[in-house]
Amino acid sequence: MELPKRSLIILGLGWLVSLALVSFVAGYYYMEFRNLNELLEQYENVTMEVNICIEYKELNGTVLWYNNTIIPLGCNLLQATKTVALVNSTYSPAQQASFVDAINGVWNHGAIFWMWQHWDDTQEKWEYGNVGADIYKLTKNETVRWRYEIPSYT
Amino acid sequence: MHAKNIALLVMMTSLCVGIQLTPRPPNIEFTSLICFLTGFLFGSFFGVSVGALTMLLNGFLSPWGFGATNIPFQILGMALIGFVGGVYRKSCTRTANPSVRWFSLEVSLLAAFLTLFYDLITTISYVMLFNVNIIMALISGAWFTIVHVVSNTVLFGTALIVLVRISGNVLGERTWSYQKEVS
Numbered sequence: 518m519e520l521p522k523r524s525l526i527i528l529g530l531g532w533l534v535s536l537a538l539v540s541f542v543a544g545y546y547y548m549e550f551r552n553l554n555e556l557l558e559q560y561e562n563v564t565m566e567v568n569i570c571i572e573y574k575e576l577n578g579t580v581l582w583y584n585n586t587i588i589p590l591g592c593n594l595l596q597a598t599k600t601v602a603l604v605n606s607t608y609s610p611a612q613q614a615s616f617v618d619a620i621n622g623v624w625n626h627g628a629i630f631w632m633w634q635h636w637d638d639t640q641e642k643w644e645y646g647n648v649g650a651d652i653y654k655l656t657k658n659e660t661v662r663w664r665y666e667i668p669s670y671t
Numbered sequence: 672m673h674a675k676n677i678a679l680l681v682m683m684t685s686l687c688v689g690i691q692l693t694p695r696p697p698n699i700e701f702t703s704l705i706c707f708l709t710g711f712l713f714g715s716f717f718g719v720s721v722g723a724l725t726m727l728l729n730g731f732l733s734p735w736g737f738g739a740t741n742i743p744f745q746i747l748g749m750a751l752i753g754f755v756g757g758v759y760r761k762s763c764t765r766t767a768n769p770s771v772r773w774f775s776l777e778v779s780l781l782a783a784f785l786t787l788f789y790d791l792i793t794t795i796s797y798v799m800l801f802n803v804n805i806i807m808a809l810i811s812g813a814w815f816t817i818v819h820v821v822s823n824t825v826l827f828g829t830a831l832i833v834l835v836r837i838s839g840n841v842l843g844e845r846t847w848s849y850q851k852e853v854s
Binding site: 533534535537538542544 | 762763766777781817
């Protein structure tokens with residue numbers, strides 16, 4: 518099929534438009550990326566990175582890692598977990614700490630609980646947390662894990 | 672100008688201004704379509720006149736506020752759309768009329784180009800007024816441009832042929848004939 522000159526010109530214009538739009542969108546996201554990076558640099562002194570793992574061991578074995586999660590300095594584990602997951606917790610005035618009931622809609626059930634552990638760099642193993650998640654203050658580059666499990670220390 | 676022509680001009684402009692002032696999502700508009708249609712049906716002069724008059728009035732009446740330095744650029748952009756409507760019609764009559772599918776494709780691509788051009792020149796007025804970098808201005812408004820271009824592309828591609836047929840029936844003249852689709 519031979520196209521008239523008019524159609525060819527119009528097709529060319531359409532091609533130019535699509536190129537322009539793609540460039541605009543790419544530019545927009547590049548600008549957003551730069552702005553967010555600048556913002557991160559600005560807040561570098563008041564933020565830290567941690568690695569958070571959520572393991573659904575007794576549910577389906579899924580393991581999700583949220584590496585290099587940026588949180589404010591002095592943030593506790595509960596607050597940090599809430600930045601990456603939907604958390605249901607109950608505050609116990611007697612314990613003066615919060616108890617995590619569910620993460621991402623997976624609730625404690627029978628003998629299965631959400632337990633948290635932190636990675637001990639010196640001993641190179643996971644250690645169970647001995648306080649409530651809202652009491653435990655995270656440190657820079659710390660690695661923590663939530664595990665849906667029958668606690669092994671019981 | 673003949674009284675009938677003046678009446679036509681006033682009617683199309685009123686229609687455009689009325690639609691312009693109707694509450695609608697940002698950057699989704701029907702003025703371009705009507706200006707292009709006017710140019711297509713009644714020639715470039717009418718298309719240019721309707722586009723220019725509509726944007727002139729819109730600059731003063733728009734619910735978004737007074738158009739100020741933007742008005743000349745809006746007039747230029749919309750007048751061009753009306754002008755191209757007339758030119759496109761002429762180019763179609765010089766060669767064999769395109770089929771409905773080709774017509775819809777061509778006008779939708781033309782709409783995309785003209786809308787982008789309109790957004791470009793109205794951004795220039797913003798750049799002149801606030802003395803900002805034009806590339807930054809274009810990039811920050813990228814999603815508004817995309818909504819405008821895509822909505823006009825779809826609108827022209829689907830509605831123009833229908834409006835041309837209806838206008839032909841209403842005006843009682845065969846304003847447009849197209850090649851039958853090969854089945």
